[in-house]
Amino acid sequence: MKLWSGTLSPFSAKVRIALAEKGLDAEIAEIPWSRATLWGPKPEAFLAVSPKGEVPVLEDQELAVVDSTVINEYLEEAYPAVPLMPADPIGRAACRMWEDRADFFMATHVTTLIREVFMKPGGEGRDETAVAETLAAFEGYLDTLEQRLGVQDYLSEAYSLADIATWLCLTFAQTLGVAMGERPGLQAWYGRVGERPVVKAELEAVIAAAAAA
Numbered sequence: 001m002k003l004w005s006g007t008l009s010p011f012s013a014k015v016r017i018a019l020a021e022k023g024l025d026a027e028i029a030e031i032p033w034s035r036a037t038l039w040g041p042k043p044e045a046f047l048a049v050s051p052k053g054e055v056p057v058l059e060d061q062e063l064a065v066v067d068s069t070v071i072n073e074y075l076e077e078a079y080p081a082v083p084l085m086p087a088d089p090i091g092r093a094a095c096r097m098w099e100d101r102a103d104f105f106m107a108t109h110v111t112t113l114i115r116e117v118f119m120k121p122g123g124e125g126r127d128e129t130a131v132a133e134t135l136a137a138f139e140g141y142l143d144t145l146e147q148r149l150g151v152q153d154y155l156s157e158a159y160s161l162a163d164i165a166t167w168l169c170l171t172f173a174q175t176l177g178v179a180m181g182e183r184p185g186l187q188a189w190y191g192r193v194g195e196r197p198v199v200k201a202e203l204e205a206v207i208a209a210a211a212a213a
């Protein structure tokens, strides 16, 4: 198995964590990222399997799978020994919806913060209205998460792909000005997921790469 991946890509991190949680080995082919060049250079062999030139892409046997959610669901079906989704259809649908909110709602707002905060570290030219609107949108969503995590340990009945995607978005968001605030369920869940050895190791790698970028 080979994973085309970027250490600083939250979508790639979703797949790296899923692979490691499942105990699967994959050769990691890194697409570099820097403030100056953004993503690239992108090798021809990568562009041949990634129609949009995006990471992650998983190559397994004759298959090249694009998109972190599709990849993780493929891993779930092909390598079910360590499950990362509930078994029943209702639980699976709920898990997918939580993950979808992380990938689209949260990640879209993280992208705005990357553009306005991370890429403009001195604040020059920053769209403060966009930043304020993004932080307000996050506040609302953190309340939604607190409602769920105030009454159960994980977004689904057990640790799942939904927790991985949500935890990663929240981690990136917190480096860009989002605060968890006084939300005890959310805070306890954040610690619970962050204490997992696989997640801890992933975070250390991301922090090291961010410092070098």
Ligand SMILES: N[C@@H](CCC(=O)N[C@@H](CS)C(=O)NCC(=O)O)C(=O)O
Pocket: 006, 008, 009, 010, 011, 012, 039, 053, 054, 055, 056, 066, 067, 068, 069, 103
């Ligand atoms: N929906 C895709 C999104 C993938 C994506 O946006 N990847 C970004 C990095 S986080 C990328 O490769 N960007 C390349 C570029 O902008 O050139 C997924 O879940 O895998």
